[in-house]
Amino acid sequence: xxxxxxxxxxxxxxxxxxxxxxxxxxxxxxxxxxxxxxxxxxxxxxxxxxxxxxxxxxxxxxxxxxxxxxxxxxxxxxxxxxxxxxxxxxxxxxxxxxxxxxxxxxxxxxxxxxxxxxxxxxxxxxxxxxxxxxxxxxxxxxxxxxxxxxxxxxxxxxxxxxxxxxxxxxxxxxxxxxxxxxxxxxxxxxxxxxxxxxxxxxxxxxxxxxxxxxxxxxxxxxxxxxxxxxxxxxxxxxxxxxxxxxxxxxxxxxxxxxxxxxxxxxxxxxxxxxxxxxxxxxxxxxxxxxxxxxxxxxxxxxxxxxxxxxxxxxxxx
Numbered sequence: 050x051x052x053x054x055x056x057x058x059x060x061x062x063x064x065x066x067x068x069x070x071x072x073x074x075x076x077x078x079x080x081x082x083x084x085x086x087x088x089x090x091x092x093x094x095x096x097x098x099x100x101x102x103x104x105x106x107x108x109x110x111x112x113x114x115x116x117x118x119x120x121x122x123x124x125x126x127x128x129x130x131x132x133x134x135x136x137x138x139x140x141x142x143x144x145x146x147x148x149x150x151x152x153x154x155x156x157x158x159x160x161x162x163x164x165x166x167x168x169x170x171x172x173x174x175x176x177x178x179x180x181x182x183x184x185x186x187x188x189x190x191x192x193x194x195x196x197x198x199x200x201x202x203x204x205x206x207x208x209x210x211x212x213x214x215x216x217x218x219x220x221x222x223x224x225x226x227x228x229x230x231x232x233x234x235x236x237x238x239x240x241x242x243x244x245x246x247x248x249x250x251x252x253x254x255x256x257x258x259x260x261x262x263x264x265x266x267x268x269x270x271x272x273x274x275x276x277x278x279x280x281x282x283x284x285x286x287x288x289x290x291x292x293x294x295x296x297x298x299x300x301x302x303x304x305x306x307x308x309x310x311x312x313x314x315x316x317x318x319x320x321x322x323x324x325x326x327x328x329x330x331x332x333x334x335x336x337x338x339x340x341x342x343x344x345x346x347x348x349x350x351x352x353x354x355x356x357x358x359x360x361x362x363x364x365x366x
Contacts, residue, residue: 096365104361107207108354116203117349123196124345125338131193132156132171135231162321162344166337190227197223200352204289207356208363211292222289229284233277279307282352286359298363306355313347 135152153168160167201222205211214222282303287294321340328336 100358100361100365103364104354104358107209107357107360111203111206111357113203113353113357114350116199116206117346117353120196120199120203120349121342121346123199125342127193127196129167129170130189131196131227131230132167134189134193134227136171137189138231160341160344162317162337162340166341190224193227194220194223197226200285200349201226201289203353204285204356205291207353207360208290208292208294209360211290214291226285226289229281233281236277275307275311278310279303282306282310282355285352286356290356290360294359294363298359298366301362302355302359305358306351309351309355310348313351317344317347 132152136149139149139152149171153171156167198219201219202214205214280303283299286302286306287296287299328340330336332339
């Protein structure tokens with residue numbers, strides 16, 4: 050018979066096993082110390098760190114980055130019908146050219162990209178369409194609700210206890226959001242008109258200086274877009290979720306989202322004007338569309354994170 054040498058696995062020495070246990074205990078002690086430091090910092094911050102952690106966890110669990118990408122996709126199909134709808138509605142109260150200019154001005158303030166693309170396409174479509182009838186308005190309104198339907202659905206998902214809405218309820222909610230946006234547009238038009246009127250009055254502040262030439266007036270005029278964003282986010286977080294949301298919870302989420310929106314807008318506008326962005330070198334004539342979609346993607350991140358922050362505040366309280 051042939052002899053076979055069977056090599057059995059050697060057992061770890063007692064010293065090696067002790068080393069593994071010692072390393073495991075040190076890792077556990079380190080983790081406990083980190084948790085203790087985190088709990089202490091969270092208590093000192095009044096629970097702010099815990100709220101931020103829960104918001105980030107909910108943002109991740111609900112797959113909000115993927116939802117932001119889908120919102121950017123739907124925005125491409127919803128943006129121009131929405132702008133045409135707003136121009137058509139504004140034409141009932143203003144001259145067509147004035148309504149067109151005002152809508153473009155507000156959109157450019159909110160979307161610091163693709164100004165030429167937006168102006169060129171809206172102007173071309175208005176020339177081809179002519180007057181928009183009632184049926185056309187309904188069609189534009191229905192097409193414009195695609196983005197808001199997705200936005201309402203994902204904001205509702207930020208609250209675990211919120212019941213999902215049906216198809217008809219989501220569409221009605223989206224129509225209400227379009228109406229609120231039209232109301233904010235009218236408010237922006239009114240505020241701009243009042244500011245232009247006041248600036249012509251030349252009210253003196255001291256000696257020959259006018260109040261409209263002071264830094265205070267510049268700050269006040271720059272606060273108007275931020276206040277409009279604050280009202281918009283507050284309405285989204287207060288009434289869109291299919292659950293009871295207190296004004297305190299919605300306000301803090303809207304405050305952070307509006308501030309982040311302004312910072313992101315300024316940073317992205319600087320990025321585009323700095324020459325670092327070269328979308329046309331990669332995408333050619335589609336560069337403006339890609340830049341627009343990327344900005345909407347960033348804005349969707351901000352809007353959805355504000356919703357999860359409001360939900361985390363509600364959970365903490």
